[in-house]
Amino acid sequence: MGEKIIVYFLHKLYVKGVNYMMQREQETTDIVLASIGERIQKHREQAGFTREQLAEASGLSVQSIVKIESGKRNFRILSLISIARALGLSCDYLLGLSDNDDSQNVLVLLSMLPQDGQSFIKGVIQLYLQSNLQ
Numbered sequence: 795m796g797e798k799i800i801v802y803f804l805h806k807l808y809v810k811g812v813n814y815m816m817q818r819e820q821e822t823t824d825i826v827l828a829s830i831g832e833r834i835q836k837h838r839e840q841a842g843f844t845r846e847q848l849a850e851a852s853g854l855s856v857q858s859i860v861k862i863e864s865g866k867r868n869f870r871i872l873s874l875i876s877i878a879r880a881l882g883l884s885c886d887y888l889l890g891l892s893d894n895d896d897s898q899n900v901l902v903l904l905s906m907l908p909q910d911g912q913s914f915i916k917g918v919i920q921l922y923l924q925s926n927l928q
Contacts, residue, residue, distance in 0.1 A: 823868075824865065826889075826890070827862075827865040827866070827867070827868070828865030829865075829890050830862070830865070830874075830888055830889065830890070831862055831863040831864055831865040832863075832865075833883075833887065833888050833890070834848075834859075834862060834863050834877055834881070834888060835863040837881045837883060838863075838881060841881060841882075843880075843881075845859045845860060845863070848877065848880055848881070851880035852873070852876040852877045852879070852880040853876055854873055854876060854877070858873065859877075862877070871885075874888060874889075879905060879906050880906075882906060
């Protein structure tokens with residue numbers, strides 16, 4: 795009889811511990827999503843974009859942009875990449891892994907160009923290097 799009581803209390807303690815850990819994990823996720831949403835909204839407004847314009851530039855719905863900015867939606871990494879490109883930011887910055895917004899980073903700007911534009915710029919760089927390194 796005593797073993798059953800011990801097992802019962804151990805089980806209750808385990809369940810409470812798991813619930814506590816899940817609650818803490820959700821709180822952390824909520825904080826991270828809110829931070830990402832704040833960074834997106836800040837840079838969207840600085841760029842002078844409406845939510846509709848950001849939605850169009852990123853290929854997402856306006857509803858998705860609203861939910862992401864408000865921190866109330868988990869999103870796919872491809873959505874984050876699309877938003878970062880549309881705003882000229884790095885995903886590292888949006889995720890809070892970097893304090894540098896990279897808005898003038900040449901690689902970020904280059905990645906925002908269509909393929910033919912990227913090829914053109916690479917060609918210009920190669921010509922420049924060839925003429926100045928000889």
